[in-house]
Structure formats: C-alpha cells, structure tokens
Amino acid sequence: MHGAVLKFKSIKGTRDILPDESHRWQYVEQAIRSVMHRFNYKEIRTPVFEETSLFARGIGELTDIVGKEMYTFIDRSETSLTLKPEMTASVMRAYIQNNLGEQQPLVKVYYLSPMFRQERPQAGRLRQFHQYGAEATGGTSARIDAEIIALAMEVYEALGIKNIELRINSVGCPECRPHYKEILKEYLGKVYDKLSPESQRRLEQNPLRILDSKDEKDRELTRDAPLMLDHLCKECAAHFNELQDSLRLLHRTFTVDGRIVRGLDYYTKTAFEIISSDLGSQDALAGGGRYDKLVEELGGKPTPSVGFAAGIERLLMVMEHQQIAIDNDIHPDVFIAAPDDEGRRWALAAAMTLRHAGIPCEIDLLDRSLKAQMREADRQHARFVLVAGASELQQNAAQLKDMRTGEQRTLTLSNLPVELKELQRDSGKTQ
C-alpha cells in the first residue's frame, strides 16, 4: 500500500446489499410482484426526486417528514428538489399529470422503490430504505379499503410470516375531525401540567398524537380520553362499519385500535397498521389508509384513494428472526476444471457453448491448480464438474464428476450440451 489512502464509506444510514444476500431481496420482490399481479395491480415507477413543494404540499408542512427529514437540495437551475421520502405524493402527481383517471375509473397501481429520510438510524430504520405499496384511486367504497388491507396481509402470508397483527381505525374526515380535535384538546387541557413535555408540545400542533404516546404517565392520563371513533360523522361511521364487515367477509382478523394515528396529514377515514412483535421498537411492517382529499390538494379533480406502504428491510428482518429459509439457487450446474493449458483453452469456449444452451456454468479464470479448481467447484455448489485436459481432448472426451456422489465417468464431447441438459433435468427432478 502506498500513498495516502482515502477510505470511502457508504453514507450514514445507508448500506450495501451484498452478493450473499441479494437473493433474499430478489425472492421477496418476486413474491410481492406475484401477489400484486394476482390482485391486478400494475407497477408504477416514478423518478427518485420531485419538486420539493410536491411533498411539502402532499405530505403536510407540519409533519416530521417535511419538517426535518427530507433530503432537499438546490439543483443548478435553482430548483428545490427532494429525494422521495414516500411514494403516495409522487404516485398521485403521476396520476394527475398523465390523466390516468380519464382512462379508467379505478386505477390500481403498486410500487417497489427506495425512499430517503434523514433520520437517526436504528433497528428497522435507515436513511435509504425500501418500500413497496399499492394505491387504488377512484373509489369511495370501504370494500376497496378492505382489498388494500387484504393485499398487504397477503404478502406476509405468501412468505410464510407468522405473528402479525392487523389494527384498524378511522381518523375521520374534514367534516368530523375538527370537532373531535376540540373535544380532545379540552379534555387534555385539564391535565396539561401532568403531560410529558413532548405531549405538551403536541397539544396544539397534533393532539391526536398524544393518544399514541409511549410515555407511561401519558398513557395513564389518556386512558379514558375521548376517541375519534366515538365522534365520527354519519358518513365516516358507516364507512368504518362497512370496512369491518368487508374484512370479516375476507376472514381477516383485526383489532380496532382507536389510537392509531398516521403521521401524514392526508389521511381520512380508514387508517391501519400491520405490526410484528419480532421487530424492535420500530414494529410497523406496513401502514396505510384512505386519503380522499390528496388528489385535489395536489391540483387534480376531487378523487378518493386508498393505499398502503410497507418496508422491505423490516420484512426481511422478520423473516430472519422467524428463520424462514430462502435458498440461494444462483450457482453453476457445471464447473469446467482444466488441468493444463490446452484444457483451459477448451474450457473457455466450452463454457460459452453450455451457457448458450441454457446451462449455468463456471470455469477457472485464475490459472489455479486442478485441486484448487475442484475446491472452487465445491464452494460454488456446482452439481457437476467436467475435467478435460490434453489427453481427454485428444480422445474427444471429458471426465464428468457428480459432486454429490463422487462418481465419475467419461463423456463424449460431440453432444455435450445435450447430455448435460439431460443431467440438468434429472437432477432438477430429484432436488
């Protein structure tokens, strides 16, 4: 090592997904896509950044996300841009911009994408993290809410995840929420002095939050506090009843939790969370709800919508915790080992022939000894090793070794791909 070595490191709160774990990601991504497909949701991809004002407007100026967590920067043309901290605002922007609602009345889309929030990292929380989610735009029926919830739950079931809990609530609408807020403020105002400093601060800005406090004393004080659920307007109450009815039709068990508060301003009526006890303090696997005012807030025609977002890192954490095995099936079926130079020259071309024939194949590219090549083949979990040196090639032949049984026999090279294809099929059956 010479000279000053400047060590580059990944940015705080970001991490690499390394070759040994990427298959886990591919596996869950494939499961997610498969479920989305069955529910007839189509993928939407939006840019990683947007105009800052889209998020400020869509998520809410007073939210933590907008207030202190966004990655915002000024580009060379003096425009303020922000790396997306969540997807819903972007999706609704795309919905409006591309007139998706004009082509069909109900638009169902899903996404799978990195998100960015500048928070202090901890278990289940990164600065760049990955979410998948879905949005159904264009309908008011609580049956759509139920479908979205069922869809979110389905992914966990498809992956064999256990011990998750579904909690639902209604956060009301612009009709009934303001009334309720006043009632709650009045109730909490009486015990203001006893509230935690955090909650005192919250009383004006976001009194609903206080119900969700982790502080023991706050919990005690709010035990009998009035809940939104008991102050819903007629429409919201009916919607919430229909939601529960729909969930029962789908045989989904749920608990009604009047204290669920969503962090984003745009929610109306339905709010839900999917919780796992196998996570740390950040125990929400997924969260979502209805946001009937967002589209018009962003300048579109009034259009109701429901959706959810779920974290992939947290999903993987739970799977790991529950020891759900994910096989890594990325390995060569055949390793071509060459004992001499002539073998090496042949192997280079032979490997390509096999690959073109659809057989995953590896060769030694480091001029290693035959023993080292065998070791490598074993490490890579190659099912077969093909050994061919000058002497075999002269006979137009090669040795084929079955790495599981250790048996070895001579193969004729003329129909090599065909023979290996057969072996590949046979071993596939027995696996």
Add this chain to the structure above:
RNA sequence: GUGUCCAUAGUUCAGUUGGUUAGAACGCCAGGUUGUGGCCCUGGAGGUCGUGGGUUCAAGUCCCACUGGACACCCCA
C-alpha cells in the same frame, strides 16, 4: 435533533493493575508424491489496534474531540 453503549486481522472475538516482535477461531492461500472437492494434518499470507490530538519514560489499554456503528426517544416503513 437528544440519550446510552461500542469501534483490535476478511469475519466473530481475546488482549491480564498502561510495559518488549498484538493473539485465537472461522475464512483465504499452499502443501500432505502421479491430474480430482468436502473431513483431517502441516505451513503461509493478512492488523500503522476507526481518525486526530493529549497524558506518560512507555498507550490497543487512560483523557478529549471527530467519524462511524448498535439500541432507545422523537417519528415512521
């Protein structure tokens, strides 16, 4: 943004009241007779002890700062 704990080979860790050339396991590489993996045996490579200051005759070991990590608060996926 706040708090607590932490930072030694590729990885997981040990390192005695500060005292000579910093260790182990696993991994990696090479051998164990001719061209054959796993198990076993032998040997080898690999660390300016996160970075920068300070205290001391002497610092991986003590002090400070910075950076990074883990966890929790806030909040959220």
